[in-house]
Amino acid sequence: MTNKISRRDTLKYGLGATLGATTALYAPAVLSSDAPVIRYLGTAVNMGDDIEKKLFEDTGIKVQYISVTTDEVTKRVLTQPNSFDIVDSEYFSLPKLVPSGNILGMDTSRIKEWDNVTSIFTKGVTPGGKKVGLQGTAPSKVMYLTGATSGKFADEATQYATLIPTVYNADTLGIRPDLIDGPVTSWADLMRPEFKGKAATLNIPSIGIMDAAMVVEAMGEYTYPDKGNMTKAEIDLTMKIFTEAKKAGHFRAFWSDFNESVNLMASGEVVIQSMWSPAITAVKAQGKPCVYQPLKEGYRAWAAGFALPKTTRGKQADVVYEFINWYLSGWVGAYLNRQGYYSAVLGTAKEYMSENEWGFWMEGKPATEDILSPSGAKLGSVGEVRDGGSYEDRMGGVACWNATMDENKYMVRKWNEMVAA
Amino acid sequence: MTKLSRYFEPKFSWLALPFAAVFFIFFVIPLFLTIIVSFWDYNDYSIIPDLIFENYIYIFEGCFQFDADLCMTFKTYLSTLYFCLLTWVLTLLIGFSVAYFLAFYVKTIPVQIALFLICTIPFWTSNVIRMVSWIPLLGRHGLVNDTLIFLGIIDTPVEWFLYSEFSVILALVHLYTLFMIVPIFNSMMRIDKSIIEGAYDAGASEIQILTNIIIPLCKPGIVIGSIFVVTVVMGDFVTIGIMGGQQLASIGKIINTEMNYLQLPGAAANAVILLFITIIIIITMTKFIDIRKEL
Numbered sequence: 001m002t003n004k005i006s007r008r009d010t011l012k013y014g015l016g017a018t019l020g021a022t023t024a025l026y027a028p029a030v031l032s033s034d035a036p037v038i039r040y041l042g043t044a045v046n047m048g049d050d051i052e053k054k055l056f057e058d059t060g061i062k063v064q065y066i067s068v069t070t071d072e073v074t075k076r077v078l079t080q081p082n083s084f085d086i087v088d089s090e091y092f093s094l095p096k097l098v099p100s101g102n103i104l105g106m107d108t109s110r111i112k113e114w115d116n117v118t119s120i121f122t123k124g125v126t127p128g129g130k131k132v133g134l135q136g137t138a139p140s141k142v143m144y145l146t147g148a149t150s151g152k153f154a155d156e157a158t159q160y161a162t163l164i165p166t167v168y169n170a171d172t173l174g175i176r177p178d179l180i181d182g183p184v185t186s187w188a189d190l191m192r193p194e195f196k197g198k199a200a201t202l203n204i205p206s207i208g209i210m211d212a213a214m215v216v217e218a219m220g221e222y223t224y225p226d227k228g229n230m231t232k233a234e235i236d237l238t239m240k241i242f243t244e245a246k247k248a249g250h251f252r253a254f255w256s257d258f259n260e261s262v263n264l265m266a267s268g269e270v271v272i273q274s275m276w277s278p279a280i281t282a283v284k285a286q287g288k289p290c291v292y293q294p295l296k297e298g299y300r301a302w303a304a305g306f307a308l309p310k311t312t313r314g315k316q317a318d319v320v321y322e323f324i325n326w327y328l329s330g331w332v333g334a335y336l337n338r339q340g341y342y343s344a345v346l347g348t349a350k351e352y353m354s355e356n357e358w359g360f361w362m363e364g365k366p367a368t369e370d371i372l373s374p375s376g377a378k379l380g381s382v383g384e385v386r387d388g389g390s391y392e393d394r395m396g397g398v399a400c401w402n403a404t405m406d407e408n409k410y411m412v413r414k415w416n417e418m419v420a421a
Numbered sequence: 422m423t424k425l426s427r428y429f430e431p432k433f434s435w436l437a438l439p440f441a442a443v444f445f446i447f448f449v450i451p452l453f454l455t456i457i458v459s460f461w462d463y464n465d466y467s468i469i470p471d472l473i474f475e476n477y478i479y480i481f482e483g484c485f486q487f488d489a490d491l492c493m494t495f496k497t498y499l500s501t502l503y504f505c506l507l508t509w510v511l512t513l514l515i516g517f518s519v520a521y522f523l524a525f526y527v528k529t530i531p532v533q534i535a536l537f538l539i540c541t542i543p544f545w546t547s548n549v550i551r552m553v554s555w556i557p558l559l560g561r562h563g564l565v566n567d568t569l570i571f572l573g574i575i576d577t578p579v580e581w582f583l584y585s586e587f588s589v590i591l592a593l594v595h596l597y598t599l600f601m602i603v604p605i606f607n608s609m610m611r612i613d614k615s616i617i618e619g620a621y622d623a624g625a626s627e628i629q630i631l632t633n634i635i636i637p638l639c640k641p642g643i644v645i646g647s648i649f650v651v652t653v654v655m656g657d658f659v660t661i662g663i664m665g666g667q668q669l670a671s672i673g674k675i676i677n678t679e680m681n682y683l684q685l686p687g688a689a690a691n692a693v694i695l696l697f698i699t700i701i702i703i704i705t706m707t708k709f710i711d712i713r714k715e716l
Contacts, residue, residue: 069681071681071682072681074683075680075681075683078466078467078683095465096465096466096683097466099465099466100466100467197580203662203667205678206682246668251666251668252584252666253584253666253667253668254666254667254668255667256662256667259553260663263553263556267556267557267560267562267563268561268562269560269561269584404465408465408682409682409684412678412679412684413479413493415678416497416670416674416675416678417493419667419668419670419674420497420500420670
């Protein structure tokens with residue numbers, strides 16, 4: 001890297017000396033044709049203009065976003081692995097992606113901050129030592145490969161990781177406290193009779209069934225050995241309870257798009273529903289109170305990370321690794337933390353956040369100043385505490401992870417049957 | 422051959438070639454591939470060339486046990502057909518009335534064009550915006566409910582305005598009536614005015630002119646409009662999904678979900694069945710009227 005810069009500098013100044021003013025005209029053209037471009041496949045979650053700009057400022061790398069839905073990311077990796085240079089995928093897609101051989105194991109020796117990646121990914125415990133629930137496709141279960149191109153998960157830590165983690169969070173139910181009487185403390189509250197016609201859940205079968213399982217377990221109907229990998233009988237049982245509720249008109253709607261969930265909640269059509277963290281922020285931004293309610297049974301968590309398709313090699317792979325190292329070096333981490341997500345390397349992100357921000361988002365402390373989103377919108381006032389509290393409390397309270405089940409096909413069918421019922 | 426040559430000069434048949442090529446590459450080949458893939462096997466991450474009937478058997482699993490509940494596939498098709506029928510009847514009635522008004526009661530062409538453009542307003546906004554905009558209108562705290570409560574007609578908000586069969590039909594009719602108006606209007610404009618004048622002079626009432634002259638002469642337009650509406654509604658899953666609160670089944674949604682979970686052969690099999698049923702409906706409709714003859 002230093003070599004490259006000095007060579008470029010020599011070229012610039014050398015030419016400048018001989019050709020005078022003309023170089024000033026040519027130099028930008030030379031630089032921009034030089035600028036490495038990486039095609040970045042992922043969901044819109046992590047694709048901000050701010051990140052793109054900052055990346056170019058810091059490294060001279062340009063990024064081309066290919067923004068699609070979660071399911072579409074998986075489909076692209078499997079069907080068109082040469083259409084991108086790096087993919088940002090969720091861990092629960094790995095049981096599909098890895099056996100296909102279309103993604104490479106990530107060489108952890110090339111990741112500067114690898115040793116500082118939060119232990120939730122590498123060991124399945126929080127930095128504070130709390131054990132994280134491992135039901136479902138927990139990242140720590142699918143973190144390593146036996147070799148760069150082996151296509152097999154390793155039980156032990158190896159040099160090759162499936163994904164280099166980027167962002168993750170713990171999901172729970174969102175509520176409208178102004179339209180609800182009394183406290184909501186359990187996943188079972190989603191089915192409370194008073195919420196008839198005012199509850200919602202999502203119409204994405206693989207995630208919806210996990211939320212359904214949290215509800216069924218909280219109702220005391222059944223205790224799953226592994227909510228993330230149900231047997232056919234367990235799927236039947238779960239769907240039966242939800243189908244009956246659906247037929248009785250308990251749900252106002254199902255949603256399949258982030259914006260739908262925001263509209264349902266902001267309009268008051270729904271007062272309690274499965275929700276994602278940025279949707280809560282979006283409802284609040286419309287001036288409606290909305291709480292990401294911590295529940296006693298814990299959270300359903302998800303996590304995403306970077307991988308390279310098998311077609312990204314040589315110099316292009318170097319650029320992508322440089323991008324990943326930059327990504328973990330703190331600025332992006334702070335950016336993600338400020339949106340209510342969590343960054344994979346906590347230490348570097350901390351350096352880019354104020355004491356007030358770190359205290360609010362990560363330590364569960366009351367805000368000492370207004371809390372602002374990366375775009376400058378006010379998310380919290382002085383004295384306010386984050387829903388669910390600290391990182392340790394939230395991530396330590398994870399009960400299960402988004403998953404791909406062995407009985408996936410059966411589950412999708414049963415889900416469709418519920419919709420048709 | 423002789424029959425064909427009555428319709429066009431074989432010498433100039435190459436004029437049809439560009440469109441035939443587009444049709445072949447972008448319709449016939451993909452359709453053919455879909456049919457082939459519907460007989461393939463698959464796992465979580467790939468599709469496997471094969472010749473199996475499991476995908477079709479899976480769709481109809483449990484459909485022929487008549488003592489049990491109706492199976493998902495039949496339920497879904499019944500629901501889709503129900504939406505199709507209601508939408509068809511309503512768009513036909515509304516579309517015909519609007520076209521009738523435009524063709525026979527609006528005297529000047531500029532006004533006709535202006536009114537015609539107004540009919541296309543539903544298409545000026547994107548699908549998503551159109552869908553979202555129903556919530557402030559029909560929602561629990563929407564304009565309609567608030568107005569009815571203000572006027573004292575109801576005490577509590579009406580729930581079935583939104584996320585119900587009603588709202589699905591409303592949105593479908595709102596969207597697709599134009600597909601009926603255009604071909605019917607076109608047919609009406611081609612009716613020779615002297616026929617109508619003749620009937621009028623002979624003492625026919627407006628109703629008699631409508632049923633004996635206009636409707637029979639509009640049949641091709643009605644059939645073409647019906648084909649548009651039926652095919653679009655049979656395959657729709659976005660409108661039914663959003664307006665039904667994702668709680669109403671449509672065959673398109675099942676295919677969509679299967680594709681999202683990479684169950685492509687299953688989705689292909691469902692698509693082939695949907696195509697088959699849609700073709701049957703269209704053939705039935707064209708039995709009533711020979712479009713080619715009428716055109």
